[in-house]
Amino acid sequence: MKHGVNDLRRAYLEFFESKEHLKMKSFSLVPHNDNSLLLINAGMAPLKPYFTGQEVPPRKRVTTCQKCIRTGDIDNVGKTARHLTFFEMLGNFSFGDYFKTEAIHWSWEFLTEVLELDPNRLYPSIYGEDEEAFKIWNEEIGIDADRITRFYRDPETGECDNFWEHGAGPCGPCSEIYYDRGEKYGCGKPDCKVGCECDRFMEVWNNVFTQFEGDGHGGYTELAQKNIDTGMGLERLAVVMQDVDSVFDIDTMKEIRDKVCELSGKKYQVDAMDDVSIRLITDHIRSATFMISDGIRPGTGNREYVLRRIIRRAARHGRILGIDGLFMARLAEVVINNSKDGYPELEEKKEFIFKTLNGEEERFNRTLDNGLARLSEMEDEMEKKGEKVLSGENAFMLYDTFGFPVDLTAEILEEKGFTYDEAGFDKCMEKQKETARGARKETNYMGADATVYNDLPTDYVSEFEGYDKTEADCIIKNICVFNEEGGEVSDVLAEGDKGAVIVEKTPFYATMGGQQGDKGVITLDGGCFVVEDTVKVVGNKIAHVGHMESGMLQVGKTAHFAVDKNLRQATCQNHSATHLLQKALREVLGNHVEQAGSYQDPDRTRFDFSHDKAMTREEIDKVEKMVNERIALGVPVTTDVMSIDEARESGAMALFGEKYGESVRVVSMGDYSKELCGGTHVKNTADIGTFKIVSESGIAGGTRRIEAITGANVIRYYKEVEDKLNAAALQAKTTPNNLVEKIASMQKEMKELASELESMKAKAAHEALGDAASDMEEVKGVNLITKALSGVDMNGLRDLGDELKSSVGEDGVIVLASDNDGKVSLMVMATDGAIAKGAHAGNLIKEVAPKVGGGGGGRPNMAQAGGKNPAGIADALACAKEVLGNQIA
Numbered sequence: 001m002k003h004g005v006n007d008l009r010r011a012y013l014e015f016f017e018s019k020e021h022l023k024m025k026s027f028s029l030v031p032h033n034d035n036s037l038l039l040i041n042a043g044m045a046p047l048k049p050y051f052t053g054q055e056v057p058p059r060k061r062v063t064t065c066q067k068c069i070r071t072g073d074i075d076n077v078g079k080t081a082r083h084l085t086f087f088e089m090l091g092n093f094s095f096g097d098y099f100k101t102e103a104i105h106w107s108w109e110f111l112t113e114v115l116e117l118d119p120n121r122l123y124p125s126i127y128g129e130d131e132e133a134f135k136i137w138n139e140e141i142g143i144d145a146d147r148i149t150r151f152y153r154d155p156e157t158g159e160c161d162n163f164w165e166h167g168a169g170p171c172g173p174c175s176e177i178y179y180d181r182g183e184k185y186g187c188g189k190p191d192c193k194v195g196c197e198c199d200r201f202m203e204v205w206n207n208v209f210t211q212f213e214g215d216g217h218g219g220y221t222e223l224a225q226k227n228i229d230t231g232m233g234l235e236r237l238a239v240v241m242q243d244v245d246s247v248f249d250i251d252t253m254k255e256i257r258d259k260v261c262e263l264s265g266k267k268y269q270v271d272a273m274d275d276v277s278i279r280l281i282t283d284h285i286r287s288a289t290f291m292i293s294d295g296i297r298p299g300t301g302n303r304e305y306v307l308r309r310i311i312r313r314a315a316r317h318g319r320i321l322g323i324d325g326l327f328m329a330r331l332a333e334v335v336i337n338n339s340k341d342g343y344p345e346l347e348e349k350k351e352f353i354f355k356t357l358n359g360e361e362e363r364f365n366r367t368l369d370n371g372l373a374r375l376s377e378m379e380d381e382m383e384k385k386g387e388k389v390l391s392g393e394n395a396f397m398l399y400d401t402f403g404f405p406v407d408l409t410a411e412i413l414e415e416k417g418f419t420y421d422e423a424g425f426d427k428c429m430e431k432q433k434e435t436a437r438g439a440r441k442e443t444n445y446m447g448a449d450a451t452v453y454n455d456l457p458t459d460y461v462s463e464f465e466g467y468d469k470t471e472a473d474c475i476i477k478n479i480c481v482f483n484e485e486g487g488e489v490s491d492v493l494a495e496g497d498k499g500a501v502i503v504e505k506t507p508f509y510a511t512m513g514g515q516q517g518d519k520g521v522i523t524l525d526g527g528c529f530v531v532e533d534t535v536k537v538v539g540n541k542i543a544h545v546g547h548m549e550s551g552m553l554q555v556g557k558t559a560h561f562a563v564d565k566n567l568r569q570a571t572c573q574n575h576s577a578t579h580l581l582q583k584a585l586r587e588v589l590g591n592h593v594e595q596a597g598s599y600q601d602p603d604r605t606r607f608d609f610s611h612d613k614a615m616t617r618e619e620i621d622k623v624e625k626m627v628n629e630r631i632a633l634g635v636p637v638t639t640d641v642m643s644i645d646e647a648r649e650s651g652a653m654a655l656f657g658e659k660y661g662e663s664v665r666v667v668s669m670g671d672y673s674k675e676l677c678g679g680t681h682v683k684n685t686a687d688i689g690t691f692k693i694v695s696e697s698g699i700a701g702g703t704r705r706i707e708a709i710t711g712a713n714v715i716r717y718y719k720e721v722e723d724k725l726n727a728a729a730l731q732a733k734t735t736p737n738n739l740v741e742k743i744a745s746m747q748k749e750m751k752e753l754a755s756e757l758e759s760m761k762a763k764a765a766h767e768a769l770g771d772a773a774s775d776m777e778e779v780k781g782v783n784l785i786t787k788a789l790s791g792v793d794m795n796g797l798r799d800l801g802d803e804l805k806s807s808v809g810e811d812g813v814i815v816l817a818s819d820n821d822g823k824v825s826l827m828v829m830a831t832d833g834a835i836a837k838g839a840h841a842g843n844l845i846k847e848v849a850p851k852v853g854g855g856g857g858g859r860p861n862m863a864q865a866g867g868k869n870p871a872g873i874a875d876a877l878a879c880a881k882e883v884l885g886n887q888i889a
Helices: 005-017 045-052 100-114 131-141 234-242 251-264 272-293 302-321 328-339 350-385 392-402 406-415 422-439 565-589 617-633 644-649 712-731 736-769 794-808 832-836 841-852 870-888
Strands: 022-024 061-069 086-095 122-127 149-151 169-180 201-214 220-233 471-481 488-490 492-494 498-503 520-524 527-537 541-550 552-554 558-563 595-600 605-610 637-643 663-669 673-676 691-700 703-710 777-779 782-790 812-820 823-830 855-858 862-867
Touching: 005 022, 005 061, 005 086, 005 100, 005 234, 005 251, 005 328, 045 061, 045 086, 045 169, 045 220, 061 272, 086 100, 086 234, 086 272, 100 122, 100 131, 100 169, 100 201, 100 220, 122 131, 131 169, 169 220, 201 234, 220 234, 234 251, 251 272, 251 302, 251 328, 272 302, 272 328, 272 350, 302 328, 302 350, 328 350, 350 392, 350 406, 350 605, 392 406, 392 422, 471 492, 471 552, 498 527, 520 552, 527 552, 558 565, 565 595, 565 605, 565 617, 565 663, 565 673, 565 691, 565 703, 617 691, 637 644, 644 663, 691 712, 703 712, 712 736, 736 794, 777 870, 782 794, 782 870, 794 812, 794 823, 794 862, 812 832, 812 841, 812 870, 823 841, 823 870, 841 855, 841 862, 841 870, 862 870
Parallel strands: 022 061, 122 149, 782 812
Antiparallel strands: 061 086, 086 220, 122 169, 169 201, 201 220, 471 488, 471 498, 471 558, 492 552, 498 541, 520 527, 520 558, 527 541, 595 605, 605 703, 637 663, 663 673, 691 703, 777 782, 812 823, 823 862, 855 862
């Protein structure tokens, strides 16, 4: 067989499909209902609900190739040929089905028969106390005992590489398989063997036998349901199969590496420092491309910041290599072409990926230049003070505000013989990390806060059957009663109780995909439970949340479930309109528009989408018109259930990061809109009635938000507008039809009155000024005019100051103060001649303003200030003379 990365991925998944495993698509890098992780970092991470029994797996045998991100060793990426932030993890999983025997036999079969690796170069390892695994390897597979390595717990730490555990929760021993790459990759030591730190013996397979429940303190109990969790790094396997030095030499990564060299004009393995940058960029562009394809955008949030840091590190190393202009989108194209065979979403989101990379790279180029300028200022300040160490706070400010990597700061400082306070920087960084960790909460194994729903049985799931009906008789499976401690599972809900009702099949839609859950009532024997919300909870169950208004509900009884039809219909109108809206936005603004979030309830629809600038009024009107035209056409809204692959082939739009099953619902509105969607919709676009955009705004960099209404809500909206219009016309003493002309006339009149008022103010100020020149004094050869006025604003004081300039001559200073309804305005002017003799208006007003309870400043020739103590005006003017005298001296 061929040994390319795509070939190996395909061969692995096909092999385990032949062993009755369900092949599942890679889950999104964004964890689903798991607060313990920022990003998916292992093949088993998205499958935790199946391992714990909280959710029922689609099949007891599953195989995947999961995209993963790990950033714990990000600072080592590039510096070595081992470390990566992005990798693919091959996995085969058993949820209470097969166990050690099958897992070990199949791993050996795949490596020796499918990949045809030499059995004599494969070395298994086991947990030292796992005799069951030893017997399988030794007696069934036929591996000599001396070729099976046992790993024991460290007597001091209690840790062991061959025993997988993560705090409290499921855990168990491991059995790894190592491949001997030959002496050329070894360390040359006579005792070189499995476990050596050199590159000769490479781990290619890891079987985790999850058979215990750990209490986190060294205590273990046998699990009733034993599981298999296999992890095998695809890139590492490719290194073995292609017999290359490192992961950066395998076919897919070498293409990226070669493109980096082409853009930079550099050659790999010629200069060690260049190699660091080449490897870093090669790795980071993979991480960035895959993260963006799953809907993550660069920003300041937790995972958003990870993406920003990865992009900016790569961009900075591009500069180090001498790459001119934007280059990351060009590299992303290589990533996409290499990996779209296993991840078709890369091709689908290609334009969005390019646009996001270009935008962030441009922003970083601007901030990098600003950061360099700020660092230069810091260096100048250090030289003046005779300091050699940049403070940790300043180094972190460059890092945090300008996205300035600290290693770049260190390099530039070193050129001038400076360094930075590394401990201070680390302290600032740790404070930021603590904030990030706090946002992830302290959680259980599943990364979710435990609730009463965790106590529900796991032997059934809930199914929504309300696409075509809003009422049904359902058997109550479970009841949860809420109380101050959280709640408890109960057999009954009595009058006055708050709680939740769970059934196997329900006509109530649970909040999901942005659509708000249904409201309604559950009735039984004259009793009534008011459903205030419908939500999906642990174990794929649907909970009807509300209060018992009258009577009682009991587990095992058949009750009547009735959705509020009017609210459901209004929600359907808003949801269907949202599909038309997204299509119209893509037609008007371009195919880079991608859904970034949505919300629909009976009152409105809210749609967040990727676009880097505010929409114009013309664009908004055009989109609104297009949606209303489709509504008016009365196109049937149809739903088809098909496989995810068939849906993609049909051209249906999928959402970033959404978790889809093997079968999906595709909602079509004629040949105009086609989307994957599990929500409820109208039967015909005409049922929407009408559509109105009420606002368009920005909510984050590169993300816009539209809020809109449909149906009866539009009628209510226009009624409110009409009422306001009539009220405005009444105030303006005209009719609604003549309101525009009336407002124009009133504005003209107001403008004329304002002009007349300004003239009157100027006249009054001039009269109040009187013959100020007659009060002029000479202070050390500089003419000084001071005057107290009343009712003159700052503009008026400046105008009067300009008038008085001719009176003070070439060497003059003017100080005016005015009392305006209990507030003081101060203004000082100085001529060029006075300034030459030492006068400074800004410094003068700084000393005078406190006399009137204020402060201010300005240039040498003009300054102004405000105050709140009119009683101090006389003292201020007297002080001005004294200050001017000191300045001239």
